[in-house]
Amino acid sequence: MSSIYLIIVAIVVFIIAYAVYGKFIAKLLGIDPSKQTPAHTMYDGIDYVPAKAPVLLGHHFASIAGAAPIIGPIVAATFGWVPVMLWILIGGIFMGAVHDFTALIASVRHGGRSIGEVIEEQIGKRGKLFFLIFSWSTLVLVIAVFIIVVSKTFEEIPAAASASCLFILVAVLFGYLLYKLKLSLTVATIVGVALLTTSLLIGYIYPVQLTAMQWSFFLIVYIFIASVTPVWILLQPRDYLNSFILYALIILGLVSILIAKPDIALPAYTSFYSPQLGYLFPILFVTVACGAISGFHSLVASGTSAKQLNNEKDARIIGYGGMLIESTLAVVALITAAILVKENYAQMRTNPVAIFSYSLGNMMTSLAIPYDAGRTFASLAVSAFALTSLDTATRLARFAWQELFFDKDKPDYQQSLFYKNRYAATIVAVVVAGILVVSGQGLKMWPLFGSANQLLAALALLAVTVWLTKLKRSTWYVKIPMVFMFAITLSALAMMVYHNAITAHYVLSVIAALLFILAVFLAFEAMQTLKESKR
Numbered sequence: 274m275s276s277i278y279l280i281i282v283a284i285v286v287f288i289i290a291y292a293v294y295g296k297f298i299a300k301l302l303g304i305d306p307s308k309q310t311p312a313h314t315m316y317d318g319i320d321y322v323p324a325k326a327p328v329l330l331g332h333h334f335a336s337i338a339g340a341a342p343i344i345g346p347i348v349a350a351t352f353g354w355v356p357v358m359l360w361i362l363i364g365g366i367f368m369g370a371v372h373d374f375t376a377l378i379a380s381v382r383h384g385g386r387s388i389g390e391v392i393e394e395q396i397g398k399r400g401k402l403f404f405l406i407f408s409w410s411t412l413v414l415v416i417a418v419f420i421i422v423v424s425k426t427f428e429e430i431p432a433a434a435s436a437s438c439l440f441i442l443v444a445v446l447f448g449y450l451l452y453k454l455k456l457s458l459t460v461a462t463i464v465g466v467a468l469l470t471t472s473l474l475i476g477y478i479y480p481v482q483l484t485a486m487q488w489s490f491f492l493i494v495y496i497f498i499a500s501v502t503p504v505w506i507l508l509q510p511r512d513y514l515n516s517f518i519l520y521a522l523i524i525l526g527l528v529s530i531l532i533a534k535p536d537i538a539l540p541a542y543t544s545f546y547s548p549q550l551g552y553l554f555p556i557l558f559v560t561v562a563c564g565a566i567s568g569f570h571s572l573v574a575s576g577t578s579a580k581q582l583n584n585e586k587d588a589r590i591i592g593y594g595g596m597l598i599e600s601t602l603a604v605v606a607l608i609t610a611a612i613l614v615k616e617n618y619a620q621m622r623t624n625p626v627a628i629f630s631y632s633l634g635n636m637m638t639s640l641a642i643p644y645d646a647g648r649t650f651a652s653l654a655v656s657a658f659a660l661t662s663l664d665t666a667t668r669l670a671r672f673a674w675q676e677l678f679f680d681k682d683k684p685d686y687q688q689s690l691f692y693k694n695r696y697a698a699t700i701v702a703v704v705v706a707g708i709l710v711v712s713g714q715g716l717k718m719w720p721l722f723g724s725a726n727q728l729l730a731a732l733a734l735l736a737v738t739v740w741l742t743k744l745k746r747s748t749w750y751v752k753i754p755m756v757f758m759f760a761i762t763l764s765a766l767a768m769m770v771y772h773n774a775i776t777a778h779y780v781l782s783v784i785a786a787l788l789f790i791l792a793v794f795l796a797f798e799a800m801q802t803l804k805e806s807k808r
Contacts, residue, residue: 311385331516364565365600374592380575436476444511564603568729
């Protein structure tokens with residue numbers, strides 16, 4: 274069977290879903306273009322800054338994508354490509370895109386506040402406390418996992434490292450041109466993309482060779498600086514420009530598949546149990562992670578995107594559309610694994626980025642692109658995904674930590690240092706993530722990250738359900754995904770507590786147990802709130 278059928282089905286289904294189901298959800302949420310968004314009413318020049326729809330879509334998509342939609346489907350392909358494909362399609366349309374869209378609107382309607390603050394208003398202080406601890410813990414896992422992924426990629430492909438460093442400088446220049454010199458978006462984009470292309474060439478010619486641990490320390494310093502600077506200096510421009518690399522990757526991947534027409538070699542289905550991962554239910558659903566639904570997206574949507582949304586009418590393309598673009602990338606990633614014969618896949622499955630860049634590099638030769646150049650570009654794009662998620666996750670961890678120590682009954686001068694000082698709040702997250710990076714656990718954290726991430730999605734859907742219930746609006750489209758994700762993730766976490774305990778990974782076992790308990794407590798608080806609301 275040719276892989277061309279998979280990509281055509283995915284694109285057609287996603288376009289129809291955006292046009293029909295996305296529009297339906299927008300109507301249920303009561304999208305109103307005439308309402309002023311928090312980016313205007315609460316403008317501060319640091320976090321609350323209105324962005325044009327293409328710029329914000331670039332930031333949002335680049336931030337939510339990360340490396341997860343590439344790594345997850347490739348790892349999960351051990352169960353066969355059919356279960357992974359079905360979950361990407363069904364999960365992306367009816368769960369992930371709905372989750373992202375509703376979380377974005379819920380935050381906008383609450384003054385651009387985070388999902389944690391929405392929970393405080395809708396469920397109560399204890400609910401907010403549980404959620405903030407949970408989300409902060411999940412974000413630290415995200416930071417640690419992506420530092421490991423990026424540092425290993427930089428070590429193996431030095432050209433990707435040098436080009437990525439140059440991208441950062443180009444992004445700062447782009448932000449200066451756009452916001453200080455007031456160049457039009459079109460002119461600034463032409464200059465920025467030209468400089469990006471130049472950076473690619475320079476990086477390819479002059480690779481920077483460091484060890485993975487050295488790159489890890491570099492990344493720790495970078496994310497600290499990036500997460501405390503105003504969004505217009507680095508976050509908005511870098512994510513917007515990087516989105517062109519990511520779009521190019523998707524387009525090149527799609528065109529390569531259409532021209533090369535590689536055949537599917539992996540079995541459609543292998544077995545319900547994988548010795549490497551465990552049982553298909555629930556492990557498949559937490560391994561694919563961001564390709565179908567991701568709680569991290571709700572933190573991005575409510576943490577940064579809601580503060581930059583220029584108009585409510587932009588929310589559908591950013592929230593619902595951004596997720597479907599990511600699901601398309603997940604299908605491309607699945608195909609890069611599915612075209613390998615079973616033996617080659619088994620040999621390379623411990624390095625998903627290598628599978629992705631190897632297969633995509635081979636397919637790009639059908640476009641007259643040399644294999645080495647195609648492989649380097651694919652690896653660079655994965656690094657760009659992960660880097661954007663890294664500093665966004667660090668900024669979000671800072672927000673969560675500051676909210677934990679905020680007491681609205683005290684004047685500002687009496688607030689904790691961890692609330693008032695963004696540097697102190699950031700250091701905590703960076704140091705804890707750094708400890709996990711050097712702990713030697715490595716990518717053993719991936720299943721735990723996936724479970725925590727998906728459970729975070731269930732909690733965000735729970736908050737939206739309570740909010741909509743109090744507004745006396747229909748909730749079935751968020752309630753059904755919420756129940757399903759709770760069932761999956763709590764089962765997966767329970768299995769991980771046991772598995773990590775018997776394999777002597779006690780730190781991961783304790784983290785899994787803590788996340789399980791926090792989620793159960795938060796669900797209990799929400800159920801009590803819903804009962805009182807109905808009374």
